[in-house]
Amino acid sequence: MKLSYKHKIFFTFLIIFALYSFVLVFFQQKEEKKFKTEALENSxxxxxxxxxxxxxxxxxxxxNLEISKVNHLADLLPKDIRITLMARDGKVLYDNDVQNIQKLENHLNRPEIKQTLYLRDRGINIRKSVSTQHEYMYYAQLFDNYFVRVALPYNIQTQKFFKTDNAFIYLTIIIFILVLILLNAVANRFNKSIVQLKLLVSQVKEGKHLSAQVTFQDDDLGEVGEELQEIFQQKLESEKQLKQEQEKIIFHFQHVEEGVGIFNSDNSVIYYNSQLIQYINLLTDQPSLELKEIFKQDFFRPVTEFLSKTDENLNHTSITIYKEDKVWLIEAIKFKDNSFEIQIKDITKAERTRLIKQEMSNNITHELRTPVTSIRAYLETLNEQTLPLDKQQLFINKAYQQSIRLSDLVEDIGLISKLEEAKEQFKKEPVSIYQLIQEVRINLSDRLIANKIQLNLLVDKALTLQGNYTLLFSVFQNLMENSINYGGENIEIIIDNYKEDESYLYFSYSDTGKGLDEKYFNRLFERFYRAQEGRTRNNGGTGLGLSIVKNAIQLHGGEIFIKKNIPSGLTFLFTLKKS
Structure with missing residues (x-):
């Protein structure tokens, strides 16, 4: 039977106190008997x-020994005392309990006499007298040449004298009982704290939330229990938060585009998402559901070599894989316990964007170089040569025109970059389309008149759209500038909102200009693309106008298409979302 903490504590202290009491009583009785013996010996x-x-x-x-005088002395001493005087050789000279001392044998061999001779001081002994057949306690002492021996009957009274006082034992028993009661109370109090601690540990072990009923006694052990309860509560909260974070991470891994897998040092799987197995099957020649297959592939060898290295400073590596029309990025992250994470990303779109940006950067450099070179050439000529005034004015005007072209180019580059990377900066507001086109007409009126271009506006004057004024202005201005620059003279421009439904406004922009061969249509909205390079530069275009148009329309939730007019000219069909 397993004892409880209460019983263990109770019985442990009980045994200790019982042993202590027994030893205390034993030594007290021993000392008391010794004290009483010494007192009797002194008497x-x-x-x-x-x-x-x-x-x-x-x-x-x-x-001659007068018996009467000795008897007189014996009468003065306590009752029942026996007095014996004997010579140095053991001969009895007097004994008040024996009438005829002549019959007494020599007492030299009596134990108390032997002890007296041996110690040369005194001797004491308890025994039965040979002469009287009574039990006595004898005390003998040697003086010059004779022994004096006294004896008291060792009867019940004498025995009681040697018995210890039992009051101390009774007091000890009372104290023992009181200690037991107090010990039981302390054990009960201690046991309550132990029971609560066991309940607390049981709840923690079973992963339960701590019960509000786990209360502790107001003592040191209770304080420890409360501290443990608080620590365990914090532990549970931490585990809960950790579990929530783990669920968030798993949820994140399941919904990211990247394939993610976490492996032990022996390549066994800890966790992976569905994208990882899908991407591995796209990268390997033979489809498989085993993730370990990737470690056998030749293209993965740089990663396996990295994972086999023990250099603590190397904890990350990546490789790029080109397969068919896809570009893949494989990254490996090694942790301190030699477990690792594998990420596979489809970076085809990002790589294409990078190439487009690189191409755009090259185009921008090329486009900027032309006006900058021209301005520099004109200014160097003016600075180094003395020219007639009319020639100087011509060069200044040409430099001015190139500076305008350079300014337009920089402005268009800034706008298209903002369209691609900071769309959220374009705030929308109610815009009157009719009023906006009229402002574009006014802005380009000189050029329209110079090229004898007629603008026919078939737009409802009450038409309003929730959009960005600047971008919508750029849409119509770039389309009209495109007609002015490349359509020729004596042409007509028609702008019509030919249809409207619950979600979209439908517009057509057409001109009767020179038009363009359909083979250029697929690339017409690309940045810096020129279907007729020389002519475009001569007319001052930046090569970004139609790209800005397309991006601005897409930002407004619409699409744009182009078709060829018969007999000549172009038509742009586009939609704008109402909200």
Whole structure:
């Protein structure tokens, strides 16, 4: 049977206190008996001294021993005391309990006499008298040439004298009982705290939330229990938060586009998402559901070599894989315990964007170089040569025109970059389309008149759209500038919102200009693309106008298409989302 903490504590302290009480009583009784024996010995010693003094004073041994005088002395001493005087050789000279001392044998062999001779001081013994057949406690002492021996009957009264006082034992028992009661109370209090601690540990072990009923006693152990309860509560909260974070990470891994897998140092799987197995099957020649297959592939060898290295400073590597029309990025991250993470990303779109940006950067450099070179050439000529005034004015005008072209180019580059990377900066507001086109007409009126271009506006004057004014202005201005630059003279421009439904406004922009061969249509909205390079530069275009148009329309939730007019000219069909 397993004892409870209460019983263990109770019985442990009970045994300890019982042993302590037993030892205490034992030594107390021993000391008390020793004290009483010494007291009785002192009394008997005093009696022998009194007798010796009386014998010396009365010179009893020099004269014939007067029995009457010795008896008189015996009457003065306590009742039942036995007095014996004997010579140095053991001969009995007097004994108040024996009438005829002549019959007494020599007492030299008596134990108390032997002890007295051995110690040369005194001797004590308890035994039965040979002569009287009574049990006595004898005390003998040697004086000059004779022994004085006194004895008291070792009867019940004498035995009681040697018995210890039981009051101390009773007091010890009472204290023992009180200690047991107090110990039981302490054990009960301690046991309650232990039970609560066990309940607390049981709840923690089973992963349960801590019960509000787990209360502790107001003592040191209770304080420890409360501290543990708080620590365990914090642990549970931390585990809960950790679990929530793990669920978030798993949820994230399941919904990211990247394939993610976490592996032990022996390549066994800890976790992976569905994208990883899909991407591995796209990268390997033989489809498989085993993730370990990737470690056998030749293209994966740089990663396996990285994972086999023990250099703590190398914890990340990546490789790029080109397969068919896809570009893949494989990254490996090694942790301190030699477990690792594999990520596979489809970076085809990002790589294409990078190439487009690189191409755009090259185009921008090329486009900027032309006006900058021209301006520099004109200014160097003016600075280094003395030219006629009309020639100087011509060069200044040409430099001015190139500076305008450069300014337009920089402005268009800034706008298209903003369209691609900071769309959220374009705030939308109610815009009157009719009023906006009229402002574009006013802005380009000089050029329209110079090229004899007629603008026919078939747009409802009450038409309003929730959009960005600047971008919508750029749409119509770039389309009209495109007609002015490349359509020729004596042409007509028609702008019509030919249809409207619950979600979209439908527009057509057409001109009767020179038009363009359909083979250029697929690339017409590309940045810096020129279907007729030389002519475009001569007319001052930046090569970004139609690209800005397309991006601005897409930002407004619409699409744009182009078709060829018969007999000549172009038509742009586009939609704009109402909100």
């Amino acid at each position: 008997l010693a005093n009696y022998t001294q009194i007798i010796h003094n009386y014998v010396q004073q009365e010179h009893l041994l020099k004269n």
